[in-house]
Amino acid sequence: DIEMTQSPSSVSASVGDRVTITCQASQGISSWLAWYQQRPGKAPKLLIYGASNLHSGVPSRFSGSGSGTDFTLTISSLQPEDFATYYCQQAKSFPVTFGGGTKVEIK
Amino acid sequence: QVQLQESGPGLVRPSGTLSLVCDVSKLSSTYYWVWIRQPPGKGLEWIGCIYQSGDTYYNPSLESRLMISVDRAKNLLSMQLNSVTAADTAVYFCTRRDSGAYGDWFDPWGQGTLVTVSS
Numbered sequence: 001d002i003e004m005t006q007s008p009s010s011v012s013a014s015v016g017d018r019v020t021i022t023c024q025a026s027q028g029i030s031s032w033l034a035w036y037q038q039r040p041g042k043a044p045k046l047l048i049y050g051a052s053n054l055h056s057g058v059p060s061r062f063s064g065s066g067s068g069t070d071f072t073l074t075i076s077s078l079q080p081e082d083f084a085t086y087y088c089q090q091a092k093s094f095p096v097t098f099g100g101g102t103k104v105e106i107k
Numbered sequence: 108q109v110q111l112q113e114s115g116p117g118l119v120r121p122s123g124t125l126s127l128v129c130d131v132s133k134l135s136s137t138y139y140w141v142w143i144r145q146p147p148g149k150g151l152e153w154i155g156c157i158y159q160s161g162d163t164y165y166n167p168s169l170e171s172r173l174m175i176s177v178d179r180a181k182n183l184l185s186m187q188l189n190s191v192t193a194a195d196t197a198v199y200f201c202t203r204r205d206s207g208a209y210g211d212w213f214d215p216w217g218q219g220t221l222v223t224v225s226s
Binding site: 001030031032033034036042043044045046049050051053055087089091092094095096097098099100101 | 166202
């Protein structure tokens, strides 16, 4: 299985801050990476696919980059509705695997 | 926009069978339909998926206990997990796998249904 490692596991930030989350794959996955946002008690929502493609309706303050084994999700200016947990996901090979999650908390 | 809604028993006895259905508003044959679960307070685990041909792909960690099926006439996606233990307690989500030149992703998702395994 391809292991996905996210860091940090949690981050405290203020509204307006720039936040960066990293995801590392245990082997190369090209650009076959997606990012999701999950608010408490809700289903995950797709933010980014193909490592850097913004899903329809997702604010432009979200961006993704990377390829191979190292990926980044950046929130350029954190908004109150962005406090949530974020997951990366690889679909290069079965079984599909997710990172352990990064919780973005209010400072 | 397709909508998905899971339903299930809520409580299952240890060693029993967990059976869930997902009502899909438009069960297109050109997508994979997927089950994913999330134990309370933990991360996401891919369970498996099914394609129009009936081909299924299961997580090896669950494969010996798992069956995923589709009833296209009723627009229902189903899963059965046998011999459950407390470790199977989770919120279970159904979702659609989309794909393109840049890989695969899951969208949209059902709201999830909590299944607790307990005596």
